[in-house]
Amino acid sequence: MVFIVGLDYLLAIALSNPTGGGVSLAELLQTVGPGVAELVAAPGGGVAVHGTVIEDPGDVLPVSSGRLLLLVGAAPDAPATLRSIERARAAQCAGVVVKRRGRPLDALVHAARAADLAVVSAADEIAWRQLDALLSSALASALAERDASDDDSGDELFSIANAIAAVVGGSVAIEDLAQHVLAYSSIPGQRIDPLRRQGILDRRVPPGPDDLEMYRRVLSSDGVVRFPQFGEELPRAAVALRAGTLPLGTLWAIEGEDDELSPQAERALIDGARLATLHMLRARSAVDLDRVRRGELLRALLEATGVPEATWPRLGFGPGDRVAMIGLAPSGSGAAADGLLITHVAREVGRVSHVLRPDAPVTTAARAVYVLVAGPRAAGDAARLANRVVADASRRLGQRICAAVSSEGSGPRSLPRLRDEVDQILRVSVARDGGPDVATLADVQSSVLLAHLGDELERHPELRHPALAALVEQDERNGTSLAASLLAWLEAQQNVQAAADRLHVHQNTLRYRLRRVRELSPIDLDDGDQRLAAWLELRLRAPLPGSPA
Numbered sequence: 001m002v003f004i005v006g007l008d009y010l011l012a013i014a015l016s017n018p019t020g021g022g023v024s025l026a027e028l029l030q031t032v033g034p035g036v037a038e039l040v041a042a043p044g045g046g047v048a049v050h051g052t053v054i055e056d057p058g059d060v061l062p063v064s065s066g067r068l069l070l071l072v073g074a075a076p077d078a079p080a081t082l083r084s085i086e087r088a089r090a091a092q093c094a095g096v097v098v099k100r101r102g103r104p105l106d107a108l109v110h111a112a113r114a115a116d117l118a119v120v121s122a123a124d125e126i127a128w129r130q131l132d133a134l135l136s137s138a139l140a141s142a143l144a145e146r147d148a149s150d151d152d153s154g155d156e157l158f159s160i161a162n163a164i165a166a167v168v169g170g171s172v173a174i175e176d177l178a179q180h181v182l183a184y185s186s187i188p189g190q191r192i193d194p195l196r197r198q199g200i201l202d203r204r205v206p207p208g209p210d211d212l213e214m215y216r217r218v219l220s221s222d223g224v225v226r227f228p229q230f231g232e233e234l235p236r237a238a239v240a241l242r243a244g245t246l247p248l249g250t251l252w253a254i255e256g257e258d259d260e261l262s263p264q265a266e267r268a269l270i271d272g273a274r275l276a277t278l279h280m281l282r283a284r285s286a287v288d289l290d291r292v293r294r295g296e297l298l299r300a301l302l303e304a305t306g307v308p309e310a311t312w313p314r315l316g317f318g319p320g321d322r323v324a325m326i327g328l329a330p331s332g333s334g335a336a337a338d339g340l341l342i343t344h345v346a347r348e349v350g351r352v353s354h355v356l357r358p359d360a361p362v363t364t365a366a367r368a369v370y371v372l373v374a375g376p377r378a379a380g381d382a383a384r385l386a387n388r389v390v391a392d393a394s395r396r397l398g399q400r401i402c403a404a405v406s407s408e409g410s411g412p413r414s415l416p417r418l419r420d421e422v423d424q425i426l427r428v429s430v431a432r433d434g435g436p437d438v439a440t441l442a443d444v445q446s447s448v449l450l451a452h453l454g455d456e457l458e459r460h461p462e463l464r465h466p467a468l469a470a471l472v473e474q475d476e477r478n479g480t481s482l483a484a485s486l487l488a489w490l491e492a493q494q495n496v497q498a499a500a501d502r503l504h505v506h507q508n509t510l511r512y513r514l515r516r517v518r519e520l521s522p523i524d525l526d527d528g529d530q531r532l533a534a535w536l537e538l539r540l541r542a543p544l545p546g547s548p549a
Contacts, residue, residue, distance in 0.1 A: 023139060025049050025068075025094065025118055032134055036126060036355050037097065041109045041119040047094045052135050054128070055084060065092040068120065068135065072128045074098060076108045089115035097131070099124050125356055134355065156279045157183030160272050167268035169256025170234065171196045174241070174276050176249040177347060179205040179215075182280075191254050193234045214238075216340045218250050224266050226255075235259050237266070239273040241280060246292055246364070247343050248280050291354065294361035298372055301415050302363065308412035315361055317374050323414065324378040325406040326371040326386045327422030330399050331430040345369050345401060348393035357385050368426055370419065379408045386438045394437070402429040403438045424448045454540045467521040468537050474520070475545040482520070484544040485513040490535040 025047040029037055050066035057080070061069075069088045074081040076098045085108070088096050095118025098108065105121065112119045122131050161172040165185035171192040172185040181203045184196075199205045208214075218225050218238045229235045234254045241249040251273045255261055281292075297315050300306030317323065328349055330341050346364040353360050353371055360373045371389075373382040386403040393401045404425030406418040421441055428447035429439050436443055457463055471483045485503060489510065492498035500510040517525070524530050538544065 023049060025120070028135065028139055029120070031139075036134060037120050037122045037131070039118065040105055040121050041112055042095070043113070043116045043118065047118045049094050049139065051139065052097075052132055053091075053093070054132065055087070057084075061087050061091045063091055066094050068118075069093045069096045070128060070132060071096055071098045075103055076100060076105050077103050081108060082111050085111040085115050085117060088117055094118060095120060097122055123355075127358070133358075157276060158186070160276050160279070161185040162187050164251075164253060164268050164272040165190050168237070168253045168261075168265045170254030172251070172253045172272075173199060173205075174249065174251050175205060177247060177343060179211070181205065182249070191234060191256060193232055193254065195233050196254060212340060215250065219247050219343060220339050224261070224269050226261060229259070237261050237269060239269050241273055241277045243277055243281055243292055246295065248277060251276055291350065291358075291362070295363040298361040298370065299363040299365070301412055302365070302370065302419055304416070308415075312412040315372070316359060319411055321374045322376060322378045322408050322410055323372055323374045323418070324382040324408050325415070325418040325422050326373065326382050326389075327368045327404040327406075327419070327426050328371070328386070328389065328393070329368040329402055329426050329430050330397075331402050331433075332400070339366070341397075341399065342367065342369065344397055345393060348396055348401075349389050352389045352392050353385060356388060357381070360385070368423070370422070372415075379405065382406070383438065383440075390437050400437065402426060404429060405438060405440050407441065424451070427451060450536075450540065453536060457537070457540060464537060465523065465533065467523055468534060468541075471517065471521055472541060472544060479545075480513075481545060482513055482517050483538060483541075485510055486517050487535065487538040487542070487544060489514060490531060490538070 025042060026039060028049050029039055048066055049068055051064075051068075052070055053061070053064045053067045054070045054072055055061065055074075069084070069091070071081060071084055074084065081098070085096065096108075096112065097120040098105070099122050101124055105119065109119050126134075157174050161174055161183050162185045165172040165187050169191055171190045173181050173196060174183045175181055181199050184200050195206060195208075205211070214227065219240050219242075221240060224237050224239050227236045227238070236252055236254055238250055238252045240247060241251055251269065253265075253269060256265070294315055297306060297311050301308060301311055312319070328345055330345060342364060346362070346369045349369045349371060350362050353362055357371075357373060360371050362369065362371050364370075371382070371385065373385060375381050383405045386405050390401050390403045404422035406421045406425075409415070409418050425439050425441055425444055425448065428444050428451055429435055429437075432447075435447075441448065468483070471486075475481060475483050481503070485499070485505075488499040488502050489496065492502065496507050496510055500507045503510065514525075517523075523534055525534075
């Protein structure tokens with residue numbers, strides 16, 4: 001009952017409005033992230049920022065102490081822009097934000113330094129409205145983080161952790177997806193172990209050999225997941241923090257002295273996780289929440305659970321809008337099935353697309369992340385966005401990320417076709433090295449065709465030639481390379497020299513192997529159709545016994 005009352009109280013404070021002063025301009029730009037805006041010039045001693053204001057040359061600029069003046073539509077070397085510096089100084093602004101658009105900043109920087117103002121250069125491709133929202137969101141985030149470090153006892157997440165620990169009996173930690181400890185319980189007498197103490201001190205969970213598997217289990221579960229005691233680590237229970245299908249983090253609790261989780265404790269974990277999720281969502285800007293909503297709408301359309309005609313306009317698209325789809329997935333054997341890795345890919349995709357294409361909804365499925373781009377040049381815009389996302393995500397994750405860009409479609413009825421197209425591209429892209437990181441169907445057409453033919457052979461095994469199967473089995477049994485030699489010869493268009501070079505053998509050795517193939521197999525290698533069928537089946541069986549590395 002105490003916990004229920006606590007939930008009502010915590011819900012009230014979780015919905016309250018945050019307050020706070022300014023933050024340093026350098027901290028603000030770091031929170032926004034690289035590639036969005038850069039500090040070109042700043043007065044000595046740093047700059048404290050309290051907000052933003054957009055310049056309207058036709059109006060009197062009010063006193064805007066500590067705010068950044070967004071010079072919308074201004075050329076950085078124009079006389080009118082230099083006059084705006086004086087207006088900003090008179091209004092006590094902290095600095096100005098401009099876009100280079102290929103023009104020099106020297107005169108603007110000189111005037112700003114004389115006026116003791118900072119100069120920030122924003123990326124040309126970011127809309128001013130979006131930049132304003134990003135700066136405001138980053139300012140709120142920085143203030144919230146600073147307030148939490150100044151007074152932990154007043155932070156809502158810490159109160160939630162304490163409320164759960166009072167019921168469960170053990171220490172509670174709330175983490176983000178990067179395993180940073182956002183909040184922890186501190187009630188007297190709570191059960192705790194060295195791992196939790198270290199996580200609290202470092203504000204990050206110490207790495208362990210089984211971390212990936214543990215977090216996968218928690219993030220893929222809809223309920224409480226329990227882990228037994230392991231060495232000094234006491235038994236734990238965990239639950240995912242999730243807004244719809246969007247993972248936000250995890251909540252972990254050390255179990256009480258009896259190493260049992262009562263129904264009341266399990267309910268406290270689930271209710272506490274919901275409340276923590278509410279707080280984490282409230283900490284996001286309205287722009288972020290709208291992105292979550294639009295991502296869920298796109299997911300509903302892709303899974304055929306939404307009504308196309310009703311859902312499409314809610315995504316912000318018109319009935320005749322041209323669209324193209326991007327699919328992204330990590331490469332490598334098993335990587336696309338790694339739910340935790342997919343989650344990290346989704347986070348990176350959302351971060352970049354939020355800046356470059358805030359109108360593009362993003363959603364996550366089991367094996368890929370999907371982005372829908374609309375516009376008169378949808379396919380070209382999608383390709384540019386995909387290249388930027390792949391470059392950034394691959395670098396930050398230390399993992400090759402593949403992207404598939406579809407052809408264009410129109411309206412919601414085209415989405416199943418576009419998704420099928422990107423899925424086919426990703427299927428072959430993630431499974432091989434050396435191909436393009438960003439591909440269209442034209443780039444991998446032959447590989448996709450082979451994959452479809454392989455599917456047909458799987459569905460209809462009677463189409464396989466028994467003589468080829470016997471040849472492969474004989475190679476496996478005797479340690480020979482007849483099937484691999486036949487495939488190399490077929491791929492070299494019956495050129496013995498080229499095939500022998502590929503196999504690293506003498507031409508006479510290859511000729512002997514081909515004679516053995518003719519002796520052991522009824523396949524007529526002088527018949528073009530039979531050669532094609534043999535090549536196809538052997539190609540789909542690769543790698544074959546004895547194939548060169």
